Amino acid sequence: MEAFLKRNGNKSLKKVEKDVEMEPDDEKDNKSRYQPWVEKYRPNKIDEVSHQPEVVSALNKSIETGKIPHLLLYGPPGTGKTSTILALSKELFGPEFHRSRILELNASDDRGIGMVREKIKKFAQKKISKAVSSDYPCPPVQLIILDEADSMTVDAQAALRRTIEVYSAQTRFCIICNYVSKIIEPLASRCVKFRFTPIAEEAQMKRLQYICEQEEINHDNSALEALVEVTDGDMRKSIMMLQSAGRSYEGDKLTAEDIYEVSGKIPIEVIQDIWDQILNQSDTNISELAENVIQEGYDIMQLLSQLIELVTNAATRDVSHLKKARIAEICAETEFKLIKGGSEELNVSYLLVSISDILNS
Amino acid sequence: MMESEFEDNIWTEKHRPATFKDLAYNQKYTKAIKRLINSQDFPHLLLYGPPGAGKRTFTRCILNEIFVLYSNYHIELSPTNNDSHDRIMVNNMIKETAESQPLKREKTKGKDFKIVVIHDLNLLSRSAQAGLRRTMEKYMSECRIIFQCESLSRVIDPLKSRCALVRVPAPTYDTVAERMKDIAKMENLSISTKTIDMIARRSKRNMRKAIMLLQIYSVNFTSISDIGKALSLGYEQIISEILKDLISEQSATRVKVIRNKFYQLISKGISTECIFVNLIRFLMQSDSLDSNVRYEITKLACEYDFRSKLGARSIFHLEGFICQAMVVIKKSKIQSGYGV
Numbered sequence: 001m002e003a004f005l006k007r008n009g010n011k012s013l014k015k016v017e018k019d020v021e022m023e024p025d026d027e028k029d030n031k032s033r034y035q036p037w038v039e040k041y042r043p044n045k046i047d048e049v050s051h052q053p054e055v056v057s058a059l060n061k062s063i064e065t066g067k068i069p070h071l072l073l074y075g076p077p078g079t080g081k082t083s084t085i086l087a088l089s090k091e092l093f094g095p096e097f098h099r100s101r102i103l104e105l106n107a108s109d110d111r112g113i114g115m116v117r118e119k120i121k122k123f124a125q126k127k128i129s130k131a132v133s134s135d136y137p138c139p140p141v142q143l144i145i146l147d148e149a150d151s152m153t154v155d156a157q158a159a160l161r162r163t164i165e166v167y168s169a170q171t172r173f174c175i176i177c178n179y180v181s182k183i184i185e186p187l188a189s190r191c192v193k194f195r196f197t198p199i200a201e202e203a204q205m206k207r208l209q210y211i212c213e214q215e216e217i218n219h220d221n222s223a224l225e226a227l228v229e230v231t232d233g234d235m236r237k238s239i240m241m242l243q244s245a246g247r248s249y250e251g252d253k254l255t256a257e258d259i260y261e262v263s264g265k266i267p268i269e270v271i272q273d274i275w276d277q278i279l280n281q282s283d284t285n286i287s288e289l290a291e292n293v294i295q296e297g298y299d300i301m302q303l304l305s306q307l308i309e310l311v312t313n314a315a316t317r318d319v320s321h322l323k324k325a326r327i328a329e330i331c332a333e334t335e336f337k338l339i340k341g342g343s344e345e346l347n348v349s350y351l352l353v354s355i356s357d358i359l360n361s
Numbered sequence: 362m363m364e365s366e367f368e369d370n371i372w373t374e375k376h377r378p379a380t381f382k383d384l385a386y387n388q389k390y391t392k393a394i395k396r397l398i399n400s401q402d403f404p405h406l407l408l409y410g411p412p413g414a415g416k417r418t419f420t421r422c423i424l425n426e427i428f429v430l431y432s433n434y435h436i437e438l439s440p441t442n443n444d445s446h447d448r449i450m451v452n453n454m455i456k457e458t459a460e461s462q463p464l465k466r467e468k469t470k471g472k473d474f475k476i477v478v479i480h481d482l483n484l485l486s487r488s489a490q491a492g493l494r495r496t497m498e499k500y501m502s503e504c505r506i507i508f509q510c511e512s513l514s515r516v517i518d519p520l521k522s523r524c525a526l527v528r529v530p531a532p533t534y535d536t537v538a539e540r541m542k543d544i545a546k547m548e549n550l551s552i553s554t555k556t557i558d559m560i561a562r563r564s565k566r567n568m569r570k571a572i573m574l575l576q577i578y579s580v581n582f583t584s585i586s587d588i589g590k591a592l593s594l595g596y597e598q599i600i601s602e603i604l605k606d607l608i609s610e611q612s613a614t615r616v617k618v619i620r621n622k623f624y625q626l627i628s629k630g631i632s633t634e635c636i637f638v639n640l641i642r643f644l645m646q647s648d649s650l651d652s653n654v655r656y657e658i659t660k661l662a663c664e665y666d667f668r669s670k671l672g673a674r675s676i677f678h679l680e681g682f683i684c685q686a687m688v689v690i691k692k693s694k695i696q697s698g699y700g701v
Binding site: 035036037038039040077078082106147148151234236237240241243244247248249261262263264287291294295296297298299300301302337338339340341342343344345346347349350353354356357 | 392393394396397400402403404405409410411414488491494495496498501502511512513514515518519521522523524525526528529530531565566634637638641642645646656659660662663666667670671
C-alpha cells in the first residue's frame with residue numbers, strides 16, 4: 001500500500017511540472033468565465049501590485065537591468081507574495097519563455113531532501129540559451145520559485161544552501177513564506193529580503209472598487225468598508241468574500257450586512273448576549289449557553305477573538321484589569337487545547353464556566 | 362440496486378431531501394447558496410456546523426442543483442481513512458479530477474467544471490491542509506471543492522481565506538418536530554405530539570439523531586410501555602448510571618464499579634470524547650450537586666479529555682477524572698458539613 005502511494009506521489013511530481021507548462025496565457029479569455037475572481041484579478045504586471053511600493057520599485061529596476069538577485073518574500077497571507085512573483089516572471093520572460101524558465105514548487109509537492117537533490121538540481125543544471133529574440137528582457141537566467149517554504153523541512157533547507165551558490169550563475173531562487181523565522185538563517189542570508197505588509201485600507205478599497213465596477217455589482221460604500229474591516233488587510237480574503245456576497249446578495253444593493261453574513265463573523269449582539277448572561281449568572285444557563293453556541297455552529301476561534309475584543313474595549317470598563325487578564329489567559333488556554341484536538345463542546349463549557357467564575361468572584 | 366434498497370430501510374437516508382425545494386429549514390441560507398452556485402464562477406465552499414445540522418444534505422442539494430445526483434462530474438472523499446497519506450491522496454485526487462476530460466457534457470447543465478467533495482476537513486492533517494493551498498488555486502477553473510467540517514478550529518487560516526464560508530446551524534426544535542411529523546405521516550406511524558416533542562428535546566436539535574430515535578421508537582413502541590426507555594440509546598444509559606454512581610458514593614470500591622462500566626463503553630467503541638461530553642451534559646442537567654462543584658467537574662473533564670487526546674490509553678484518563686471528581690464532591694460535602 002505504501003509503495004503504491006509513494007509511486008503515485010512521484011507521478012504527481014511529474015505532473016506538476018507539466019502543469020506549470022500547461023498554463024498558456026492566450027487561453028485566458030476562454031477560461032476567465034469560470035475563473036473565480038481571486039484568479040481573474042491577479043495582477044499581470046508588477047506595477048499593478050497594490051500597496052507594496054518598495055518591492056515594486058526594486059523589482060521594476062531589476063526588470064529594466066535584467067539582473068535579479070535571489071529573493072525571499074515574506075508576509076501575512078493575502079498580501080500579494082505569490083502574485084508579485086508570478087507577475088515578475090511574466091514580465092521578465094514573456095509568454096514564450098515563461099514556461100521553460102520557471103520551476104514552481106509548493107507545499108502540495110513532496111519537498112524533502114531528496115526533492116532538493118534531484119529535482120531542483122536537475123532543473124538548475126539545465127543549459128539555457130543566452131541570446132533570444134523576444135520583446136521581453138528575458139535575461140539568461142531561470143527562476144525556481146519555492147512557494148510556502150515555511151513547510152519545508154530544515155534538512156531540505158540546509159541542502160539548498162550549497163545548491164543556491166553553485167548554480168547561481170544562471171539560476172535564481174525565490175523563496176516565499178509567511179514566517180521568516182521558519183527559514184534557516186544561512187538560507188535567508190543568501191537572499192534579498194522583502195517584507196510584505198498587510199494591504200492598507202485605501203489601496204484595498206481602490207482595488208475592490210475596481211472589481212465591483214468590472215463585475216457590475218451595485219454596492220453600498222459601507223459594504224466595502226465592512227470588507228476591509230473584517231479582513232485585516234488580507235486581499236485574497238476580501239475578494240473571495242466580495243464574490244460570495246456579490247453573487248448571493250438579496251435586494252438591489254450589496255450592503256454591509258451581506259458582507260458580515262459571509263464573513264463568518266459572529267454577530268455582535270450574540271457576543272454581547274453571551275457576556276450579559278454570564279454576568280447575571282443564573283445557574284443552569286451556562287450549560288445551555290454553551291450548548292447553544294455549539295448548535296448554532298459558530299467558529300469557536302472566532303468566538304475567542306471576539307470575546308477578547310469585547311474584554312479589551314471600553315464597553316466592559318467596570319471589570320477590573322486583573323479579571324480581564326485572567327479571562328485572556330483562559331482564552332489562550334482554550335485556543336491551545338482546541339488546536340491540539342480538545343473537544344469543542346467541553347472547551348466551550350470550560351471557557352464560559354471559568355469566565356463566570358472570574359467575573360463573579 | 363442493492364444499495365438503494367438497503368438505504369430505504371434507514372429513515373435518515375430515505376427521507377434525506379435531494380433538492381433545495383425539499384429542504385425543510387435554513388431557508389435564508391438556501392436562497393443565498395442557490396444564487397451563488399448558479400453563477401459560473403462560484404468559489405470553493407466550506408460548510409461548517411454541528412452534527413445533524415444538514416451539511417451532507419446541503420451538499421447533496423448543491424450537487425443536484427449543479428449536475429444530477431450521482432453524476433460523473435463529482436467525487437466524494439473522506440480523507441480520514443488514509444491517515445498519514447492523506448496529503449498525497451487529496452492532492453492527487455484533485456489533480457486527476459481536474460485534468461480528466463468529461464465524457465459527455467449534456468448532464469452538466471452547461472457547467473464546465475467538476476466538483477470534489479471533501480468530508481471531515483478538520484480531521485485532515487495539517488500538512489495535507491497546507492498542501493491544498495496552491496492546488497486549490499491552480500485548478501480552480503477546472504475543479505471546485507466543497508469542504509465539510511464540524512469545527513473550524515482545526516482548519517488552517519490560509520484554507521479559510523480561500524473558501525466562501527457557509528455556516529449551517531442546527532435546526533430549531535420546531536423544525537425538528539415538524540419534520541418528524543411529516544416522516545411519521547409518510548411512514549403511517551401514529552405518534553402523539555407529546556412523544557414527538559420528547560424526541561425533539563432528546564435529540565438536542567440534531568436532525569439525524571431525531572429521525573433515528575423516531576425509527577427506534579417505531580420498532581419498539583409496541584413492546585415496551587415506558588417511552589423513555591424505548592427511546593434511550595444504550596451508551597447514554599450507561600453514562601448516566603456512571604454519573605449516579607459518582608454522585609451517590611465516593612470510595613475506592615465505587616471507582617472499581619465505575620471502571621467496569623467504562624470498559625463496557627470502550628468495548629462498544631464509544632469514544633472517550635463522547636463519554637466526557639455526555640457525562641458533562643447529564644451533570645449539568647442534574648440538580649443534586651452545588652453549582653460550584655459542577656463547574657469544578659466541568660473544568661476537570663475538559664482537562665482530562667485533552668490529556669486523553671495526547672495520551673494513548675483512555676482508561677487512565679477516565680479513571681483519573683473520576684477520582685478527581687470524587688475528591689471535589691467529597692470536599693464540598695465536608696465543607697457544607699462544617700457549615701451546619
